[in-house]
Amino acid sequence: MLYAVRSARLVEVLGAANDVVAPLRVLDAGCGQGLFARTLGSFGHTVDGIDTSTYAIDVCRELAGPSESYEMSALVDWQPSHLYDAVLSIDVLYHLMDDDEWASSVENLASLVRLGGLIGLVDHDADVARVWAEYQKTRPTNQYRDLLSGCGFEMRRSVRNDFRTDPSIMHVAVRVA
Numbered sequence: 001m002l003y004a005v006r007s008a009r010l011v012e013v014l015g016a017a018n019d020v021v022a023p024l025r026v027l028d029a030g031c032g033q034g035l036f037a038r039t040l041g042s043f044g045h046t047v048d049g050i051d052t053s054t055y056a057i058d059v060c061r062e063l064a065g066p067s068e069s070y071e072m073s074a075l076v077d078w079q080p081s082h083l084y085d086a087v088l089s090i091d092v093l094y095h096l097m098d099d100d101e102w103a104s105s106v107e108n109l110a111s112l113v114r115l116g117g118l119i120g121l122v123d124h125d126a127d128v129a130r131v132w133a134e135y136q137k138t139r140p141t142n143q144y145r146d147l148l149s150g151c152g153f154e155m156r157r158s159v160r161n162d163f164r165t166d167p168s169i170m171h172v173a174v175r176v177a
């Protein structure tokens with residue numbers, strides 16, 4: 001159910017256009033086994049998915065639709081030969097425990113968005129950073145705002161899933177410089 005709700009939120013964020021001649025080019029950064037990437041591909045978008053898990057990328061490649069492409073890469077390392085209309089990272093950044101890697105990852109993803117394109121980054125809806133476990137550190141909205149602003153982005157929306165007690169939020173920003 002959460003995936004269904006979140007997929008609908010992605011339509012809100014990306015818009016309803018799905019031009020066959022000029023599809024949106026989308027990066028799903030930290031795509032896992034590709035549930036969102038495949039959904040976006042099924043909407044007619046051209047999707048690149050990256051992840052550090054060999055297993056996840058193998059699953060994605062096995063199930064990939066015709067407009068999807070998957071590569072093993074960390075967020076911080078991905079250097080494609082093109083820019084994206086939209087870069088999404090869903091439930092990934094709060095698994096980066098190292099603050100420098102987190103910041104460099106956000107900056108690298110931001111650099112891959114074309115002028116006028118958007119970035120959507122999921123974290124918790126919170127005012128302060130918090131370490132939850134060895135593998136989870138959430139960071140506050142103002143840290144995303146400051147970092148993205150330095151990369152030429154304006155924050156536009158904070159999209160909540162409004163599903164049960166889900167604490168996550170997608171920070172949506174548009175590249176203006």
Ligand SMILES: C[S@@+](CC[C@H](N)C(=O)[O-])C[C@H]1O[C@@H](n2cnc3c(N)ncnc32)[C@H](O)[C@@H]1O
Nearest residue numbers: 030031032051052053073074075090091092095
């Ligand atoms: C909770 S899963 C989310 C997967 C997918 N985005 C989703 O929402 O279904 C987190 C994923 O992030 C990947 N990951 C963790 N650190 C990463 C990094 N630095 N670069 C790329 N992927 C990473 C993991 O391998 C895992 O597949």
